[in-house]
Amino acid sequence: MAQPQGLLYSKEHEWANVDGGVATVGITEYAQNSLGDIVFVELPKVGAKVEQGANVGVVESVKAVSDLFTPIGGEVVEVNGTLEDDPGLVNREPFAGGWMFKVKVADLEPQRANLLNAAAYEQFVAESEH
Amino acid sequence: MVSESAERHTVLFDEHRALGGRMVPFGGFAMPVQYESILKEHDAVRERAGLFDLSHMAQYFFTGTGVAAWLDGLTVNNVETMKPLQARYNIFTNERGGAHDDIIVYRLDQTRWMVVVNAGNAPKMLEYLTARVPAGVEFVSKHGPNANIALQGPLSASLLAPHADVDPATLKYYTCVECKVDGTPAVVARTGYTGEDGFEIFVDGAAAVRIWRLLLDGGRAQGVAPCGLGARDLLRLEAGMPLYGHELTEEITPVQAGLGWAVKFGKQAFVGKEPLQRQAQADQFARVVGIKSVGGPPLREGYLVQHDGLPVGEIRSGAPSPTVGANIGTALVAKSASAPGTPVSVEIRSRAYPAEVVALPFYKRGTPK
Numbered sequence: 001m002a003q004p005q006g007l008l009y010s011k012e013h014e015w016a017n018v019d020g021g022v023a024t025v026g027i028t029e030y031a032q033n034s035l036g037d038i039v040f041v042e043l044p045k046v047g048a049k050v051e052q053g054a055n056v057g058v059v060e061s062v063k064a065v066s067d068l069f070t071p072i073g074g075e076v077v078e079v080n081g082t083l084e085d086d087p088g089l090v091n092r093e094p095f096a097g098g099w100m101f102k103v104k105v106a107d108l109e110p111q112r113a114n115l116l117n118a119a120a121y122e123q124f125v126a127e128s129e130h
Numbered sequence: 131m132v133s134e135s136a137e138r139h140t141v142l143f144d145e146h147r148a149l150g151g152r153m154v155p156f157g158g159f160a161m162p163v164q165y166e167s168i169l170k171e172h173d174a175v176r177e178r179a180g181l182f183d184l185s186h187m188a189q190y191f192f193t194g195t196g197v198a199a200w201l202d203g204l205t206v207n208n209v210e211t212m213k214p215l216q217a218r219y220n221i222f223t224n225e226r227g228g229a230h231d232d233i234i235v236y237r238l239d240q241t242r243w244m245v246v247v248n249a250g251n252a253p254k255m256l257e258y259l260t261a262r263v264p265a266g267v268e269f270v271s272k273h274g275p276n277a278n279i280a281l282q283g284p285l286s287a288s289l290l291a292p293h294a295d296v297d298p299a300t301l302k303y304y305t306c307v308e309c310k311v312d313g314t315p316a317v318v319a320r321t322g323y324t325g326e327d328g329f330e331i332f333v334d335g336a337a338a339v340r341i342w343r344l345l346l347d348g349g350r351a352q353g354v355a356p357c358g359l360g361a362r363d364l365l366r367l368e369a370g371m372p373l374y375g376h377e378l379t380e381e382i383t384p385v386q387a388g389l390g391w392a393v394k395f396g397k398q399a400f401v402g403k404e405p406l407q408r409q410a411q412a413d414q415f416a417r418v419v420g421i422k423s424v425g426g427p428p429l430r431e432g433y434l435v436q437h438d439g440l441p442v443g444e445i446r447s448g449a450p451s452p453t454v455g456a457n458i459g460t461a462l463v464a465k466s467a468s469a470p471g472t473p474v475s476v477e478i479r480s481r482a483y484p485a486e487v488v489a490l491p492f493y494k495r496g497t498p499k
Contacts, residue, residue: 036152036360037169039450040427042479058479060428062168062449063360 002122003028004095008112009121010053010071015095016115018108023072026099027059027090030125035061038090042068043079043101050076050103052111057100059090072111074103140185141277141335142342149356157249159186162358169452171361175324176453179283180357181346186249188273189332190259194266197243201235203400204262206384206393212237217304217321219392221384222255223402227409228380229387231255232372234321236306244317244332246278248374277338281345282328282357282365289349290329293341294318298329312341324362325369325493364449367458370420370491376431376447377418377460385410386462387418388490416443419468420492421459423485427478429459434477435467435485442467445476453493463487 007015008023013031016023032038040060050056052073059066079101083089090098105111116124137160146153151162161183164171174180192201198210207220216237222230231251236244247255252273263269281290287299296309298318306319314337322328333341346356363373372378378387385393385406395407409415421429429448434441448459467474470489475482 036164037167042427058427062364062428063163065427065430 003118003125005118007095007118008071008115009118009124010069010115011124012053012069012071013125014069014071016071016103018072018105021105022077023074023103023105023108024099025070025072025101025103027068027094028121028125029094030128032091032094032098035059035064035066037062038087041083041087041090041100043083044070044076046076046079048076050074052114068100070101070103071115072103072105072108074105076101077104078102138186138274140183141338142183142185142279145339145342146183146356151356151358154359156359157186157252159249161186162356164358164360165356168358168360168364171355171357172364172452174353174355175283175326175328175357175361175365177284178353178355179281179285179289179328179349180324180355180361181342181349182280182282182357182362183342184278184280184330185276185335185338187278188247188249188252188255188271189276189278190245190247190255191270191272192243192245192263193241193268193270195241196264196266197241198237200262200264200267201243201245202397205233205235206389206400206402206406207235208394208397209235214239215305215307217306217319221378221389221392222258223384223400223406224380225402225405226381227383227385227402227406229374229378229382229384230258230380232374232378232389236317236319238306238308238317246332251374275335277333277335279331279333279338279342279345280322280328281331281354282322282324283326283354285349285352285354286326286328289345289352289354290318290331292348293344301329303327312337312344314341316341323369323371324365325371325491325495326365327495363447364451367447367449367460368451368453368491368493370493372418373447377462382418382446382462383409383415386415414465416462416464417468418446418460418462418490419470420488420490421445421448421461421474421476421485422454422488422492423457423476423483426457426476426483428457429476429485430478435461435463435474436477436482437463437467437472437474442474451492457485458492460490461487 443463
């Protein structure tokens with residue numbers, strides 16, 4: 001499974017797109033596919049200070065409740081309100097319209113070490129499937 | 131990935147894998163929880179038709195003149211009064227009135243009967259029944275050798291018709307017939323657990339792959355979908371049908387589960403009759419009700435239900451319902467909070483979400499969408 005280039009990935013299957021000190025965060029194609037039909041998303045509050053790897057929300061499919069972790073620490077500056085009415089957007093467009101929240105990144109460099117690039121994440125996914 | 135080696139496979143296991151089925155452990159078997167999407171599979175059954183592998187459920191065959199009287203003593207519903215080719219929902223009870231299992235009894239003729247039990251209860255029921263089978267009654271389990279393919283949905287009768295030597299449309303609801311499907315002897319019953327019209331095909335496992343493919347390939351153009359346990363659970367919950375282990379257990383009695391209609395106190399004697407009768411007469415028991423909430427997270431088993439700030443029970447099943455357009459569930463609640471319209475709250479992740487007690491079922495066939 002080819003992964004979008006230029007993003008940072010966590011081993012919890014979240015992605016982050018860092019641009020101008022703000023990271024847009026979502027879950028990956030692999031994650032949405034594993035979860036199945038997503039029917040409810042609970043996101044962090046705007047203004048919340050979150051640490052890298054913290055449990056910041058919940059993604060629910062028809063059958064299961066899964067924790068949402070943030071791949072990047074910082075301050076939550078925006079959440080995707082569209083998902084409240086249309087959580088299935090995460091299934092349809094996990095890397096685009098299905099983004100979940102944005103974090104103003106405090107200090108990116110030390111956090112990079114805990115994340116994967118597209119190629120490394122692709123390999124991680126391939127290994128998870130065996 | 132989790133090893134599936136500990137789980138038994140039905141004869142259709144390779145079909146499920148080839149169709150992209152996501153296999154999960156269920157009742158001792160590796161079964162597909164979904165193929166492409168639980169919601170799409172749900173819609174296929176409500177609008178067109180869906181195909182289910184129910185071969186994990188155990189098929190027990192009993193022969194003898196004493197079968198009905200014997201089963202009548204172990205279950206709550208009438209067996210003796212069943213006519214040949216009739217099917218009837220029933221429950222094996224324990225001494226306290228709790229449920230060993232809920233089943234469907236099929237009377238094939240004067241002396242031959244089929245009983246279908248839940249997969250998860252099959253080991254328990256095999257032991258229970260083997261220990262009690264009376265002299266003169268022959269008991270054969272076809273759990274494993276036989277398959278059960280269910281075709282459910284409004285198009286079921288027309289999709290099955292070309293492959294059966296009996297017109298399925300002539301079968302009444304909750305009846306069955308011994309006929310041939312694609313030339314193979316089978317029991318075809320107009321039963322199911324989805325709230326839709328549909329059929330269950332009980333057939334030798336050797337013919338199962340052929341019949342499965344025939345129905346699936348033959349129905350693709352009309353939008354037939356293979357459906358997994360996820361869709362089945364959602365469909366049965368919408369239809370207000372109990373699932374053993376949730377609404378009905380060794381502790382939760384048929385009376386509590388709202389299945390009083392199936393409990394025939396007029397029968398001379400059956401296991402658990404007296405405690406059930408006392409429970410029904412006293413009418414103070416906690417009972418299974420429908421719960422509906424709009425907007426919040428889906429209801430899930432184990433969530434606490436409160437009324438007027440006090441705990442009154444817990445959710446036993448829950449799901450987001452596409453048909454209702456809300457979160458639905460069942461809860462076992464105190465009598466004081468059981469009337470339809472009672473406002474309750476459901477605690478989800480330390481937060482109270484408003485919900486309401488509603489009458490079951492959530493969905494009846496023919497409900498306009």
